[in-house]
Amino acid sequence: MLELRKDPVLKRWVIIASGRPVAHTEHRVSEEQRRGRQNCPFCTGAEAETPREVLRVPVAAGPDPEPWAVRVVPNKFPALASEGRLHKSGVGMYDRMTGIGAHEVFIETPLHDTAFAELSIEQLEKVLWAYRSRTDELSRDPRIKYVLVFKNNGRAAGASLEHPHSQLIATPVVPRRVQEELAGAESYYAYKERCVYCDILSQELAARARVCVEGKHFVLLTPFASRFPYEMLLLPKDHQADFTSTGADQLSDLARVLRDGCAAMGRQLDDPPYNFMIHTAPVSHTAREYYHWHIEIIPRLTRVAGFEWGSGFYINPMPPEDAARQLAGTLGQPGPKT
Amino acid sequence: MLELRKDPVLKRWVIIASGRPVAHTEHRVSEEQRRGRQNCPFCTGAEAETPREVLRVPVAAGPDPEPWAVRVVPNKFPALASEGRLHKSGVGMYDRMTGIGAHEVFIETPLHDTAFAELSIEQLEKVLWAYRSRTDELSRDPRIKYVLVFKNNGRAAGASLEHPHSQLIATPVVPRRVQEELAGAESYYAYKERCVYCDILSQELAARARVCVEGKHFVLLTPFASRFPYEMLLLPKDHQADFTSTGADQLSDLARVLRDGCAAMGRQLDDPPYNFMIHTAPVSHTAREYYHWHIEIIPRLTRVAGFEWGSGFYINPMPPEDAARQLAGTLGQPGPKT
Numbered sequence A, B: 001m002l003e004l005r006k007d008p009v010l011k012r013w014v015i016i017a018s019g020r021p022v023a024h025t026e027h028r029v030s031e032e033q034r035r036g037r038q039n040c041p042f043c044t045g046a047e048a049e050t051p052r053e054v055l056r057v058p059v060a061a062g063p064d065p066e067p068w069a070v071r072v073v074p075n076k077f078p079a080l081a082s083e084g085r086l087h088k089s090g091v092g093m094y095d096r097m098t099g100i101g102a103h104e105v106f107i108e109t110p111l112h113d114t115a116f117a118e119l120s121i122e123q124l125e126k127v128l129w130a131y132r133s134r135t136d137e138l139s140r141d142p143r144i145k146y147v148l149v150f151k152n153n154g155r156a157a158g159a160s161l162e163h164p165h166s167q168l169i170a171t172p173v174v175p176r177r178v179q180e181e182l183a184g185a186e187s188y189y190a191y192k193e194r195c196v197y198c199d200i201l202s203q204e205l206a207a208r209a210r211v212c213v214e215g216k217h218f219v220l221l222t223p224f225a226s227r228f229p230y231e232m233l234l235l236p237k238d239h240q241a242d243f244t245s246t247g248a249d250q251l252s253d254l255a256r257v258l259r260d261g262c263a264a265m266g267r268q269l270d271d272p273p274y275n276f277m278i279h280t281a282p283v284s285h286t287a288r289e290y291y292h293w294h295i296e297i298i299p300r301l302t303r304v305a306g307f308e309w310g311s312g313f314y315i316n317p318m319p320p321e322d323a324a325r326q327l328a329g330t331l332g333q334p335g336p337k338t
Helices: A121-139 A176-192 A196-207 A248-269 A306-311 A320-330 B121-138 B176-192 B196-207 B248-269 B306-311 B320-330
Strands: A002-006 A013-017 A055-058 A068-074 A088-091 A094-098 A102-107 A146-153 A165-171 A211-214 A218-221 A232-236 A274-279 A294-299 A314-316 B002-006 B013-017 B055-058 B068-074 B088-091 B094-098 B102-107 B146-153 B165-171 B211-214 B218-221 B232-236 B274-279 B294-299 B314-316
Touching: A055 A121, A068 A121, A102 A121, A121 A146, A121 A165, A121 A248, A176 A196, A176 B306, A196 A211, A196 A218, A196 A232, A211 A248, A211 A320, A218 A248, A232 A248, A248 A274, A248 A294, A248 A320, A306 B176, B055 B121, B068 B121, B102 B121, B121 B146, B121 B165, B121 B248, B176 B196, B196 B211, B196 B218, B196 B232, B211 B248, B211 B320, B218 B248, B232 B248, B248 B274, B248 B294, B248 B320
Parallel strands: A013 B314, A314 B013
Antiparallel strands: A002 A013, A002 A094, A055 A068, A068 A102, A088 A094, A102 A165, A146 A165, A146 A274, A211 A218, A218 A232, A232 A294, A274 A294, B002 B013, B002 B094, B055 B068, B068 B102, B088 B094, B102 B165, B146 B165, B146 B274, B211 B218, B218 B232, B232 B294, B274 B294
16 A cells, blocks of 8 residues: 655655565665675666666667666555556545655666766766656656655665665655745745855855865755765756756766765765755746756765754754865865865 | 854754764764763763763652752753854855754663663653753743753664763754744644644544553654654643643653653564654744644654655655554553554
């Protein structure tokens, strides 16, 4: 059973996925369950072990689908089902709806042992192209309100398989966190008539105290109010509300900046578990003027404790200026001003 | 340096506590740093090792402070400083203020090896009395806007010392999460002219599908839209905005219901790490009619992965009705209806 339920106070939706195996709750993933190179369903030759693929990017341009560079397949244990009618109902004062959406996996490379930060720029471009293509495709489904692309890297970040992969969940409601960003950006725009993210970019590029990587079209920085040590934010320099508007000429620069960020984090922090997620404007949203898509990258160094859960108030022992200096340092870049 | 910084989009405050030892980021707490019974600063006889206590509850009523039952001391590595002037300033488009507040530790018992759920009702009452007393006292400081009491139990929940203890952080702003609850409860009240928590209570006490423990004055249940497996919510049955209004006659019932909840969780889940936090109305808030104080209890079974961080959208593989039945079952209670 997949059901969405809404918290009556916070208006936050939760997926109650009682059909999912308990093994998918991370603490139960034992070393045996964590499938290594042997029997890996994402390696070349094991294509029949995954659900039927929804997208394949071949190594070479042209009609030949073999060998493949990137495959996209439905998640074997989806958090939301792609088939069925979206039905909303009440239970007394509570609200719920059927768990309709999509949950897909991006197999980022046929090579089992390659870290994300070790992928070639060409390969990463193919992965990003697949993100864009699937987001575009799912946005046409009238039941879908939002498409979230994310990566869990390493067991402590929630990954249950070693083989490099990322995921996508398409939801029938706009997630609360995205709504909050939209509301914040809208209220800033209402006051300033400027995009808040564009203002962040111009202040950061002038001060350079928190810039880690600067490409032609993209910038990676540590946010002024970072919640976590070495948290990073990747933004397109020019105002752009949708990730899917990223042009083919920009994907290569995006691949480079994202890879540099992940590589810097790996060098500075000894390959920590991490997550990244792409925040883009909701499907058919009119927030074009005030929203600015971006990628959040969070190394999972600290555990969130009671104070953080209870307050939404984070304690970060690492000033983002120090983090930026260290991260940029690993890339041999001049590094931010002190 | 302790500084508060505000996220310009989400308006969320973060404490940048660069003076805190890195050992306080949970992943670095090695077994050696995790001080056991030997050299424990919270045991009887080691009173001089903690900062000077702000409150002591003796075992026996009367003028004799020895032996002590509960001690409250400032945190040795505070996230917020209790001395100093609250100063707010801007840095370009960004906002910050000095890290003023309070950070205290409740030593819940002199006995090193007692689990929270094993404390006697009398002892727990003394702990709850100390929570109430310190919250009351700090609420009189004009710099303080909110007092959050919480417990991190077990290393994976953020505890760095074994000896049973809980904490309090008093902040110069109302934490974002509490603001969200206030806003949700206010909008419900504006529509219904009833407290949303009171409505939850009457629906839950009628349906009984998610009630785990019912006392005379307090109820413990698993929320309809639980984010996490076995998440629990403890509420006073009668409408009450402030934890500090809990009468002396109610503290004993609160102790019993809270202890039963923690004991049920310990039995069902083999003593998991967990957090609890008390959500009460902000200092000098006028939300008396629509806010209802409560305690959230969260066993730390799953790791939050990229999707959750990126969306605020939780996937819970355990329906709260099943969790409630199992938890109530461990207490030998009739258990909720199926």
